[in-house]
Amino acid sequence: MKKRIIALVTLVLLLAAILIPVAYAAKCSHSWEWKTEREPTCYKTGLRREHCSKQGCTATRLSRSIATKPHNWSDYTTEREPTCQLQGLKKRHCTNPGCIQTESQAIPRVQHNFQFVQIKTQPTCTKPGKMEYKCTWCPMHDYPEIPALQHNYSNGKCTRCGEPQK
Ligand SMILES: [Zn+2]
Ligand SMILES: [Zn+2]
Ligand SMILES: [Zn+2]
Ligand SMILES: [Zn+2]
Numbered sequence: 001m002k003k004r005i006i007a008l009v010t011l012v013l014l015l016a017a018i019l020i021p022v023a024y025a026a027k028c029s030h031s032w033e034w035k036t037e038r039e040p041t042c043y044k045t046g047l048r049r050e051h052c053s054k055q056g057c058t059a060t061r062l063s064r065s066i067a068t069k070p071h072n073w074s075d076y077t078t079e080r081e082p083t084c085q086l087q088g089l090k091k092r093h094c095t096n097p098g099c100i101q102t103e104s105q106a107i108p109r110v111q112h113n114f115q116f117v118q119i120k121t122q123p124t125c126t127k128p129g130k131m132e133y134k135c136t137w138c139p140m141h142d143y144p145e146i147p148a149l150q151h152n153y154s155n156g157k158c159t160r161c162g163e164p165q166k
Contacts, residue, residue, distance in 0.1 A: 028057045040066045042099040072096045076105065084112040085138050112140050125151045125161045 030052040040046030046066030052059040071094040082088030088107030094100075112135040120143060123129030129146035151158035156165045 028052060028054055028059065030054065030057065030059055030061075032061055036066070037063075038066075040069050042069050042071055042094060042096050042101060044068065069096055071099065071101055073103070078107070079104070080107075082107045082110050083137060084110055084135060084140070112142070113137050114140075114142050119146070121146075123147065123149050125149050125158060125163065 031054055032050040033053040034048050035051050036046060036048045038044075038047040045068055047063060048066060049063040050061040052061075073092045074095050076090040076092045079089040079091050080086075087109050089104055090107055091102055091104045093102045114133040115136055117132040117134050119129060120132040121130040123146045126148050128148045130143045131146060133142040133144065134140070135142075149160070151163055151165075152160055153165045157163070158165070
């Protein structure tokens, strides 16, 4: 007899536990409020949903996704300085939390720093000469041409090479 009463009471309590919130929810005049459930990241959309803001009510309504964030780039830092032989490299990274995206860009080579060494070949009246320049930073040489001098005639002859004037 007692067992049956206990069972009955348990059943009533159980039903009440199920039915009371349903009844409560049914009579709640919901007050909708958007809540962000998941913040968007650079890779994944976020999510927001309308929740009833009234106490004890867990009803939800519409949900919308929030667009992914654009990367938020740091300033470039130089990874490798350029030289006259090699391009340099600079890098930047996304500063948004959880994002590991990086971007690198080449830094153009710098010009050789040529310095005059010597006149390698003297020019003659008819043949161009050559100068020698060397880069102070690398083994690169440059040999710019010195134009031929042209004959310097005087009294029907070249004063430099003796070539008779035609
Ligand atoms: Zn509600
Ligand atoms: Zn990012
Ligand atoms: Zn150089
Ligand atoms: Zn000459």
